[in-house]
Amino acid sequence: MDELHEVVEQRLGSAGSRYTRGRRRLVDELCTAGHPLTVRELLHRAETLSTSSVYRNLAILEACRVVRQIPSLSDDGVRVELHEDLTGHHHHLGCSSCGDLVDVVLPEEIESALARATAEVESTTGFRAEGHRLELFGTCHSCQ
Amino acid sequence: MDELHEVVEQRLGSAGSRYTRGRRRLVDELCTAGHPLTVRELLHRAETLSTSSVYRNLAILEACRVVRQIPSLSDDGVRVELHEDLTGHHHHLGCSSCGDLVDVVLPEEIESALARATAEVESTTGFRAEGHRLELFGTCHSCQ
DNA sequence: CTACGTGCAAACGGTTTGCACTAGA
DNA sequence: TCTAGTGCAAACCGTTTGCACGTAG
Numbered sequence: 001m002d003e004l005h006e007v008v009e010q011r012l013g014s015a016g017s018r019y020t021r022g023r024r025r026l027v028d029e030l031c032t033a034g035h036p037l038t039v040r041e042l043l044h045r046a047e048t049l050s051t052s053s054v055y056r057n058l059a060i061l062e063a064c065r066v067v068r069q070i071p072s073l074s075d076d077g078v079r080v081e082l083h084e085d086l087t088g089h090h091h092h093l094g095c096s097s098c099g100d101l102v103d104v105v106l107p108e109e110i111e112s113a114l115a116r117a118t119a120e121v122e123s124t125t126g127f128r129a130e131g132h133r134l135e136l137f138g139t140c141h142s143c144q
Numbered sequence: 145m146d147e148l149h150e151v152v153e154q155r156l157g158s159a160g161s162r163y164t165r166g167r168r169r170l171v172d173e174l175c176t177a178g179h180p181l182t183v184r185e186l187l188h189r190a191e192t193l194s195t196s197s198v199y200r201n202l203a204i205l206e207a208c209r210v211v212r213q214i215p216s217l218s219d220d221g222v223r224v225e226l227h228e229d230l231t232g233h234h235h236h237l238g239c240s241s242c243g244d245l246v247d248v249v250l251p252e253e254i255e256s257a258l259a260r261a262t263a264e265v266e267s268t269t270g271f272r273a274e275g276h277r278l279e280l281f282g283t284c285h286s287c288q
Numbered sequence: 289c290t291a292c293g294t295g296c297a298a299a300c301g302g303t304t305t306g307c308a309c310t311a312g313a
Numbered sequence: 314t315c316t317a318g319t320g321c322a323a324a325c326c327g328t329t330t331g332c333a334c335g336t337a338g
Contacts, residue, residue, distance in 0.1 A: 016291095016292090017292080017293090018292065018293075018336095018337065018338085020292090020293065020294090020336085020337080022293080022294080023293095039327085039328090040327095049294090049295095050294065050295045050296075051295090051296095051327090051328085052294080052295070052296080052297095052328090052329075052330080053293075053294055053295070055327095055328060055329070056293080056294085056329090057293090071215030071216055072215055077327075093265065093269065093271045093273075095271075096274070102269075102271075104265060104269070106261050106265075107261060107264065109257070109261075110257050110258065110260075110261040113253070113254050113257040114254065114278075116254075117250050117251060117253075117254040118280055120251065121237065121248060121250075121280060125237070125246075125248070125285065126284075126285035126288075127237050127239075127246075127280070127282055127283070127284055127285060128282045128283045128284075128288055129237075129280045129281070129282035130240070130281055130282040130283070131280075131281055131282070132278060132279065132280050132281070133278070133279045133281065134258075134276060134277070134278050134279075135276065135277045135278075136262055136265060136271070136273045136275075136276050137273070137274055137275055137276070137277065138271055138272045138273035138274040138275070139271070139272045139274070140270075140271055140272075141269065141270035141271060144270075144272055160316095160317085161317075161318090162311095162312060162313080162316095162317065162318075163312095164311085164312075164317085164318065164319090165311095165312095166318080166319080167318095183302085183303090184302095193319090193320095194319065194320045194321075195302090195303085195320090195321095196303090196304075196305080196319080196320070196321080196322095197318075197319055197320070199302095199303060199304070200304090200318080200319085201318090221302075
């Protein structure tokens with residue numbers, strides 16, 4: 001966690017930005033949540049921060065590759081999570097009932113199959129791929 | 145194409161809705177485009193339709209499983225495409241530069257690997273999966 | 289001391305809704 | 314005929330912006 005804050009401070013610093021209490025709070029909440037949060041949830045969890053500061057800080061943290069936005073299927077708005085640089089590559093299980101998004105790490109087998117498929121797409125279409133995003137959607141355990 | 149309209153008419157009919165000129169126009173545009181369109185693009189292509197009608201019709205077509213919404217990574221709003229029931233299972237290549245989304249059908253090998261991974265996730269997490277969504281992001285041929 | 293960051297309130301823009309009118313079966 | 318669909322304009326609401334004040338370094 002200290003390590004995380006250190007990396008974040010460094011990334012903000014090299015962009016000429018400060019690691020203020022508000023920004024630290026956002027990173028803390030995202031880290032302890034352990035899964036993507038909606039802006040609404042972030043606003044609620046960090047009640048001392050004003051709406052505009054949350055939006056402004058998320059934009060800055062995104063530009064510094066500290067967080068990233070995830071477009072959500074269920075319509076409760078965009079979600080935010082710590083960048084994969086900081087948490088490691090993973091995917092999401094999305095519950096169509098409660099809308100929650102949970103992290104999941106898939107076996108190496110599937111990741112390498114995806115890498116192979118990506119290479120094939122690149123060579124047949126001329127598209128240059130930088131990465132992939134996979135979501136399994138369905139019903140989570142507590143909603144069944 | 146006639147076949148498509150027939151299926152759509154049937155799905156609308158069984159929901160007590162009519163297949164009007166406006167709805168047919170939306171389906172036509174989505175079909176000829178051959179890839180997901182933003183609402184803005186749809187509004188532009190079907191200029192005879194009012195904004196409110198487009199939104200209302202998209203909601204109805206979505207409820208009847210004729211179209212589906214795709215949350216977009218690049219922030220030009222939500223995209224709409226014909227439902228996979230009508231077009232077949234596929235994924236998307238998303239260009240981070242121009243924002244375009246192109247359909248791609250992946251080899252059976254990767255689909256079965258995804259199915260295997262999904263089954264594993266279901267048994268280890270209790271999540272009940274209904275399907276998956278995969279997007280490869282990068283730079284399209286014309287943006288390189 | 290001098291940016292940068294913050295809160296507040298107003299502005300913005302995509303989406304939705306109310307209502308009177310039109311059109312499909 | 315009679316219900317569903319449509320256009321227009323207003324309302325809505327999540328997000329962004331302007332501005333004056335606060336704070337980190």
